Each structure stands twice: as C-alpha cells, then as structure tokens.
Amino acid sequence: MSKRLRSSEVCADCSGPDPSWASVNRGILICDECCSVHRSLGRHISQVRHLKHTPWPPTLLQMVETLYNNGANSIWEHSLLDPASIMSGRRKANPQDKVHPNKAEFIRAKYQMLAFVHRLPCRDDDSVTAKDLSKQLHSSVRTGNLETCLRLLSLGAQANFFHPEKGNTPLHVAAKAGQILQAELLAVYGADPGTQDSSGKTPIDYARQGGHRELAERLVEVQYELTDRLAFYLCGRRPDHLNGQHFIIPQMADSSLDLSELAKAAKKKLQSLSNHLFEELAMDVYDEVDRRETDAVWLATQNHSTLVTETTAVPFLPVNPEYSSTRNQGRQKLARFNAHEFATLVIDILSDAKRRQQGNPGTVSKDNVELILKAIGSQPSVESQDNDQPDYDSVASDEDPDLDTVTSKASRQKSLDSDLSDGPVPIQEFMDVKNALVASEAKIQQLMKASKLEKQNSVPESDYDNTTPDSELDDTGSSRKTRQRSVIWPGEGAIPELGDPHSMSSSTLPSTEDVIRKTEQITKNIQELLRAAQENKHDSYIPCSERIHVAVTEMAALFPKKPKSDMVRTSLRLLTSSAYRLQSECKKTLPGETSCPTDIQLVTQQVIQCAYDIAKAAKQLVTITTKENNH
Template sequence: MSRGKNRGLEVCGDCNSQDPPFASLNKGILLCSDCASVHRQLGTHLSIVKPLRHGQWNQSLLSFVHQINSHNANSVWEHLLLDPNSKLQKKKPTPKDSIQTKSQFIRSKHVNLEFVLKPNLNETSTNIEVELSKQLHASVRSANLETSLRLIAQGANCNYIHKDKNCTTPIHVAAKAGQSAQCELLLIYGADINAVDGSGNNAIDLARQNQFTQLADRLVEASYEVTDRIIYFLCGRKPDHTSGQHLIIPEQTKVEINEHLKIARGKLQLIPNKMFEELVMDLYEEVDRRETETIWSTICSNPEIGAVPFLVTNPHLSATRNQGRQKLARFSHAEFCGLLSDILVDASRRKNIANLRPLEQMRGNRESTNSDDEPLYDAVCEDDDYGHASLPSMSQQNATNNSLPSTSTGTIVSSQTNVATAADNNSELEQLRKQLKNSELTITELKAIVEKLSLENSILKTRIDSSPISQEVQLRIHDTPENSPTEPEPSKPLNVNSKRPVSMYEARQAPRDENRPPVTQSLYSVASNSSGSSSTTSLPIVDEVTKRTEIVTRRIQELWLAMQDLSSKDKFIPCSERIRLGVTDLIAIFPKTATDEHEILRSALRNLNVNTTAIQNECANLQRALNSENPTNIDVHLQQVRNCAYNLAKATKTLVTQFQQ
C-alpha cells in the first residue's frame, strides 16, 4: 500500500511506465500511451480517458484525479494481485511488454474485474447492493476516496436513497460535509445532482446552506457539463454560471436556408424530450472523442495505434442507438458544428418553455414514455439501409412541447430547468418570443409540405386504385383464407435503396425504386400491413425483422456477459435457452416459400438453426466442465461457445442487412 502511494503520481497504473500522460477518470489511475490506447478501445462506459497536460481541465476535477490516484485507487482494481494469500498466477505487465500483453491484462483487470475484492456471495444480490450502498452513504462524509471507490466497484448505488436518513443520497451527504473530491467521484459514476432529499433540498442547496460556496458553484457547473463542453467546442469559451448565464448560442451565418434544413430543424423540435437528451449525450461523447483524437494525433509517436475512428459500442444501449452514435463520426466538421448549434438553440427553447410552465404541470408531465429501443437512428448499420419515418402530426408536436424531460445527471434540459436563476428571465422571455415566431413560421411551412404530400399521395392512390391489376390484388387480399387462391411468388427480391440523410435527426425516406412496377410495390405494402390476411409467401416487414433480431442480439450479449464471470456457472443453460426462444421467434416470421428464391436469407436462417442447437450443447458441456473443475475442458468449451455466439451474431446481422437490400 505504501509503495503504491509513493509512486502514485509517477507511473502508469497498469504497467508501471514512468511519467504517464493520460488519466482514467472513473478508474482513478494514470496511464501511459500504450495502456491509454487500450482503455480508449474499451469505450467510455468502461474507462473515461483524458489527457493530463492537454485540453481543458476544471481545477476541481484535476485535483480529484491526483488525489484519488495518490490515495492508491489502483489497489481497488488490483486487490487480489497485492494480496500475498491470493492464488492468482497472473503477473502485472512491464513497460517493455507488447501492447497485446498489456491489453490482455487490462481486460482482465478492468473489464472482467478479476482482481477486485468480491462482496460476500452468501447473501442475495439485493441485500448486498443495499448494504454496500449504505456503507457508501456513510463513507462519502470523509475524505477516504479509496473506500468509496472500492464500494462502488463492488456494486454500491451512487443514487441510493437512505430512507432512515431523511431520504438523502450519497451526494447529499458529501455536499453537506464539503467533500468536493467525493462529489467528483459520485458525479463520474452517475450521481444525480438534482435529486432532492426529504426536505426538498438538492446537493447544491446543502452545500450553500453549510457555507461551501466553492463546492456549490462547482456542482452548478457540473450540472451544465454537457452544454458547456459543446459550447466550448463551438466558441472556445464557456458561460459564466455565477452571473446567471447558462447558455451561449453561436451566431448563425446569414446564409439562405434551404427547404431540407428547415424540415430537419422542424423535426428536431418534434423529438420527445427523452430522445432529445439521448441525442445530446451522444453528441457530447462525439465531441469528447474528436477532441481527444486530435490531441492523440499530436502527442503519440504512433497515432494510428489506439486511434478511435468512431464511438465504441456500448452494450447497455440498443443496437439502433449504437449505430447512430457511430455514424456521427461521418459528419464533416462544418456539418457537425451546424448540428451542435441547432441542438443548443432547441435546448434553449425547451428550457424556456419549461420555465414558463406552472410547477404543477411540470411535475405532472415529468416522465417520458419513450423507450431506449425506439428507432431514434437507423434500423441497421449499413450505409444505404434506412428505414422509413413519417413526419409527426401537429397534435404530436403540441404533445411534445407540453412534456418535460426526466431528471438525469449531466442531461441538458432537466439541469437547466432546476438551476436557472431569475437574473436572465427578461432576456429569455424576449428570446422565447422570437423563437416562437420562428417556430410558427416553421409550422406553417411544414403544414404546406404535409398538404402537398397528402395531395400527391391521393393522386397516386387514385391511379393505383383505377388499375385493373391493383383491383384484382385487393380482391385476393380480402378473400377468406379457405377461398383465397395461391399468390404467385415475387419474381425478384424486393430492394429498398436510400441515400444518406442530411442530418442525424432527419427522417429516413427511401426513394421509390424506378425499376420496380408500381403494382408490385402496392402488393407488397398491402400484404405487409394487412393483419391476418397477408399472403403466406410474402416477406415480413422490416420493423418486425429488426425488432426480433435485436432481441436475439441482446440475449447473445447476456450470454457473453455471463461468460466473463465463470463463478455464475448456472447461467449458461438458461441463457442458451433464451437465445433459442429468440431465434425461434425470429425464424417463425419467415415463410419457407418466401425465402426459396433468396439464397442469402435461406443461408442465414440455416446458420441460425445450426448454431442455436450447437450453442445449447456447448453451454451444457461448459457447465459440466465447470462442475468437474477441469481447466482444459473449460477452455475448450468456452472457445466453442464463443464461436457459436459469434456465428449467431453474424447470421442475425446478415439476415437484417440482406433483408433490406
């Protein structure tokens, strides 16, 4: 322990290299360039990497990094390695070891948490979490960061509400005690600044009441971390929160706005608040990635090693959101800055609307009903595969404007609503009037576009209805099952080709295939959307395929997570059974006759069948090997399960991408 404290500020926490130029905020350790490159590849949900001597640092956060590192935070992640009674055979890499060797150690240490002291497994998981959370609640009132980090690593909840302590959370206790470093640690792990205790006070209120003015100002600044980072990326400066200035809107260039951009901005205003917060958080991470990537290319001797060209997949998010996050990297600098500017303008609009709403209405509409699985982004990750999204109606827009976001740490709208001061109310009202006027113009333009599209649709529908072939198709569709004739199979696969949208929040609309006859399109549309009367030879709709493949993907991820901790040996067979059920539901929507002429689809479905059976057998073999404690058999069956899981994931991706081509 003393050795770690003496060298804490001088060496890399993972390989002991001297003078490390990076830090991992949530791990509380310093990193050399090699180890930092591995941490960056893990993703920010596992390790938040930041260069120590470059970029913008808040002094409180920088002080926290050095303080937690000097408190030997690394001993939390290497507890079993430092324990002389431990039976682990692994050794810590040296500075001269290869990146591959360091990568294997880092993944064991920070992804699998193999060296962390495990809590008592004799109790139920719920009781363990509650007990750890109560200990964290008590720990944060002192300056012992190592203890708090250890409890968080073992599973303590940073937002645990202690009902016996006036319904306070750990950040309430830390703020009341003036422990700024503990507050920084809790914020990094997702503590909610806006949470109120039984007396209606949040952490900022408690810090001010106890004369910790500097800490209160830091908490206010932390509640605007997302928008401050975006504003600094655009303008090179930050708002002065002490004077009541919480937003800086960049000046818009006086260039004639085309019709597509007007529509895109109108649709941005129609996004529900929860989806808007998710989009802002994704943009925040993309800003961080771009800034870190720029610094990485200047200070690393070999910048190609460890480069992160797009945001790393986060398994806790839906597949559609992960795909949208990665596509943010394709925006040019000008396009990205334009999107950020539009986001800030709309954030200010939402904030002003929230401030003008009565408190009762604010509380009544606080929760959003949208889930993470709703398609904010594209349905699949292929460049040319875009799903359809219709323009919301005016009633939907009004419903959106009358809702408020849910509270979450660092989110843009909720934090602005709770921390806004009365100093800038007059200017905000004036700005709101201008924005409402612009919104009315946008709504008028959108109404005109909707009317134009409705007229075109009516004309097309009239032409299709007047076609003799179309009438025959409709009669077939509405026949009873026992009297309906056999439908002819389509002569070729149905192709949907689309172009890349202008912006991430623009609706995806695929142009009509010029080579496909209008009657064929009408037949496919009617057959896909009719309930209970569609032809047995038609392919399923895109949304249904995407939904069921995502279920299979999530269940594969559950199995993958279970494989990270071999002590949970009873989870493998249930995981494989859930995968089988998901694959069965997915295959069930593909009629056999509809895939006879689609070799790729048929091959993907066959691979799903084969690997589902194989993964069930291998999971059973793996569980038996774990029970017999045979290391050789365990390694063999682990590899087999990995191969089957990989083949299943590959087959689902092939299925969903080829289905839309």
C-alpha cells in the same frame, strides 16, 4: 489546469514511467500505450483525459491525484497483490510488453471484466447487496476517504441512491459536509446536483447554506457539464453561470444554410423527441465530442518522427453493451458526420436543451434517435447507404463511395459565430488547431503504413479495408469564399472541372508504385508543415506550402486530364484545389496580414485543414489505383 509529473509516478497498468494520461473514473494515471487501449473500451469503462493538454477543473484533477496517491489502483488489482496470484500465472503487464495482445488483454480483464477486484460473498438477493453498499456510500461521503467510496462504487454502490430513511442522496451528504472531492467523485459516477431531497432542496442549496462557495459553484458547473462541453467544443467559451448565463448557443454565420426542408424536418423531429430520448441523444453527442477532442490531443502529443502502428485513434464510439443495438448504431454513425453536419446537430441540441429547461417541452413523439441522426446528416448519400450495407461495421471501410460523396461536398460549409452579448466574434472553425492536426496525422500515418507495405509487395487488397474511414475525421471544408485555382488547370474561379469538356475520357490510371512514391513525398512535406504548426513556426508555412504544391502538381500530372472514374475526378479535384487554398492561407502569415494572435490561430487552423484535405485526397488516390490495378 496542468499537472507537473513527478518521477515517482508510474502507469497503473504497466508501471511505465511518467504517465501522461488519467482515467478519471478509475482514479489512476496511465501511459500513452495503455491509454490507447482504455480509449478503445469506451467512456462507460474508462474516461481518459490528458494531464497537460486537456483543461481540468482544479478540484477534479485534485480528486484523481488524491485517489492515485492513496492507492486506488489496488482496487482494480486486488487479487494480483496476493502472492498466490504469481503462482497461478496471473501477472500485470510491464512496459516492454506489446500493446496487442499483451497490454490490451490485461487492461480489458482489469477494467472491463473486473477480473482482479475484491469479490463480495455471494448472496441470493443482489438488490439488497447493492442497497447495503449504497447505504455505506451514503455515510462514507461525509469523510475525506475517497478510496473507500471508490471501492464501494466499484462494487456496485449507486451514486444517485436515495436513502429511504434519511430522505436524501450521497451528494446531499457530501455537499452538507463541504466534501468537494467526494462531490467530484460522485459526479463522475453520475450523481445529479439537481436532485431534490425530501425537503425539496438540492446539493447546491446545501453547499450554499453551509458557506461552501467553491463547492456550490462547482456543482452548478457539473449540472450544466453536458451543454457547457458542447458549447465549448464549437466556440471555445463556457457560459457565465455566476451571472446567470447558463447557455451559449452558437449560430451559423450564414443562416440561409439552415433553411432547407431537410434541416427544418430534422429540427422538428429533434423537438418532438421525448425528454428521455432527447437526453440519450445529447449524451451520445457528448461522447462523440469527447472522442473527437481526445483524438486531437492523442495524435497531437504523439512523436511525429516515428510511425505509430499499434496505438491509433479511435475511429468511432465503441459499443456500450448496456445500450440497444439501434442506439449503438446511431452513436457510431456520429463519426460519419462532417464538421458542418455535426456542428448543426450540436447547435440544435443546445437550442432545444435551453428550450426544454425553460419549460416548453413541445409535443412528444415516438420518433427515435436514429431518425434524428439520418435527418441531420443532410446528405441523401448518408441515408442511401443504409439500404445496401450494415449500419456499422466491426471494421470501418475506406471503400464507401457514399462517404466520398459526402466529403466532396464540403465546399458549402461556413464558419461559426458566437451569439454572446458582446457581439459576434470570429472563432476557429468548429475545433482548435489540434483537432485539425488529428485529422491530418491520422491520414498521414495510414498513408505511410500503406505505402511502405505496398512497396514491400506484402499488402493484399483487403488491407486497405482495415484503415479507418475518411468520415472518421472532421472535414470542416472551411469557407470557400476565397477564389480557387487548380494547380493543373490555369485560371482562377470556382473549382474547375477536370480537363477539356470536349476531350475523351480515359480509364488509364498510373501505376500504383508511381502514385505511392508521389504520395510519400506529399506526406513528408505535410509532416514538415504539421511540425511547424505544432512549434508555432509560422514563417515556415509558405516554404512548406510551396513544396507541397510542387509534390501535388507532380502527383496530379500522373493522371489523365479527364479520368473516367468519378472517384478519381473527385479526389483529384480535392487534391489540387486544397493545395492552392493551402498556399493562399499560408500567405496570410506574411507581416501585416494578421493583426493579433487569434488571427494566426485561425490561419493555422485553416492551414492544417488544407493539409488534411490534401492527405485525404492522396490516400483516396492510392486506394483507388491499388484496387483498379489489382483487378
């Protein structure tokens, strides 16, 4: 469901006009720039959704609108509304402020530090205060006053509080009263629709008994929100809960890929996790799905004619201080999984969630989540990096040869099919067009920034270490069944090795300036292709791909036919084979090649994926030549 913005709506954080994002758990609307800061804080601080380009359950959107229209923002800016705050020098951000540090510092103070919320009188026993607040919440949810309940939740009331005298939770009360928006708010703050009261009944039971059909159906959806979101991420469908279908388990099109001993060991470890650890892993993967999907919407909705420098994609899950360091490290490693690896993990989680719900818990082991993340990675290089570098960095590095190795092996990846009862149906490879667009655009923007700075001779070598990692972006690799040809080496077949095997290898690399100039041309052509994809101008694909092909050929010609560096060879191979594959995919848009809109959508997915691979390879070559020539 989309929302038509009214001119009276302004960003809750800087008062900028026409906010296009919402922070669901804060009950506010925010602009693009402020949203970029919210995302960097993590979902435990702010859960953001785009108002138009993200699917909304209607009542969830209605809840956010109600909170926003009834002044929920005053909860988070309570002390700023006091005239004395102006005298103290404290003020909120304005639209003209820079994102960093001005807006970012204000938003962190407002939501992370809760610097402006109303403070309760100090008491010695905090648990009693929390209990009192929870009891107030318990009685308040039977009314329609959402902002009162949000205020109580912001002060520490517990959404899953079990009232000792009443024998139930706030969600039971809201369900009995038919308060669907209160139920939405409680669910956002973690209320469990499956919790039983002292009579053994759930909130869903009470909603049904009271004749609140819409509320009952929505509570069932909330109960399966995690697995529904994972399934939708892979195959674009949700289970039909009304007809008793609560799980969709997508399958790999080629099951032989899952028969390796490593994959079997990973699945066994997953199944042996205790329910608690399994739930933690599932929630972490849910957060990673949210990060990847929101990145897609984020960059797809930016103005691609301008260079975004201050507001960028989130490269990996932000640290949650409530989690252990091991868990935070594991969560950040999820960003390094390419699409095939991540899809494998998601499918295994969906399968095991279904198995556990059906009452087959399996054997409990002390294995922790970190073991699962290592095993599922299915690449020895992912594990080997643990021996010589930190598990995660405050700033992720592009100079990770292990990750280059991982991303260069994408040719093994296959598409997915759903195993729904109506037979296997072709789906977009792991993500929709916009998810691929985020990958392309993020790399392109980094390329442009790096190129322009390099041309001004103002970039020290270390600046290239501050870009987001290649592995942050999903490398679906797509099906490589199509025969591929290099644009340098004639002949078709598998991806060729570079140069004549009998020729001498060369360590001579072109000048950084030449590589950057050719990269800029590739970037410009890719941006043109991305705009055509966004605007559904499919007849522009072929001419765009031809211009990209020419630019790639010119760039590849700068390098020796047999480079000595493995990284150069890998990047050149990815560059040239992707350019050829891009042309092949674009030809599918010719009349008669596609039979329905779904086919065009699938082609567009592949086209943008090829563009991403080209941009990534060009970026790698810029980085390599810059480092080598500076030594």
